[in-house]
Amino acid sequence: MSEIPEGFLYTEEHEYLKPTDDDGVYLVGVTDYAQGELGDVVFIELPEPGAAFEKMDAFGTIEAVKAVSDLYCPVKAEIVEINTALDDEPAVVNSDPYGEGWMIKIRVQDATELDALMDAGAYTDHVGG
Numbered sequence: 526m527s528e529i530p531e532g533f534l535y536t537e538e539h540e541y542l543k544p545t546d547d548d549g550v551y552l553v554g555v556t557d558y559a560q561g562e563l564g565d566v567v568f569i570e571l572p573e574p575g576a577a578f579e580k581m582d583a584f585g586t587i588e589a590v591k592a593v594s595d596l597y598c599p600v601k602a603e604i605v606e607i608n609t610a611l612d613d614e615p616a617v618v619n620s621d622p623y624g625e626g627w628m629i630k631i632r633v634q635d636a637t638e639l640d641a642l643m644d645a646g647a648y649t650d651h652v653g654g
Contacts, residue, residue: 526654527558530623534639535648536599542631542642543623549636550605552627555587555596555618558652560626563589566618569596571607571628578602580638584629587618600638602631 529535534542534551539559542551560566568588578584578598585596607629611617618626633639643651 527556527561527652528623529556529558529645529649529652529654531645533623533645534599534642535645535651536597536642537651538597539652540597540599541623542599542639543627545630549633551631551633553599553629553631554622554627556648557622560619560622563587563594564591565589566615569611569615569618569628571611572604574604574606576604577634578604580635588615596628598631599642600631601634603634604629605632606630 539556540553541556542553544551566587566589571585580600582598583595584598587594587596608627
């Protein structure tokens with residue numbers, strides 16, 4: 526069974542948004558379910574800070590032993606920071622997806638888009654938990 530923390534928001538594409546102490550700013554990564562489906566993560570390509578993305582734009586890629594997948598921006602947002610530690614240790618996404626395995630920090634540009642995302646209960650249903 527995958528870990529699905531309460532208090533996060535989730536997408537159908539298996540990204541999560543974790544609130545930060547800064548209003549409108551979230552950490553984004555892939556869920557425990559997603560990393561489990563991908564297998565061992567070997568490389569992650571992330572955008573530069575300051576880049577802007579529309580909802581569902583691909584912001585990068587995640588490469589695992591099994592597959593390469595696009596990473597999708599859950600909402601219209603600007604990249605505030607990227608997790609540069611993943612350059613050297615991409616496998617931390619497998620061991621700690623909701624902690625040290627976060628990928629990007631975003632500032633949401635349209636807060637109404639958050640309403641379309643799933644809470645933990647809905648995401649659990651989505652992945653068949």
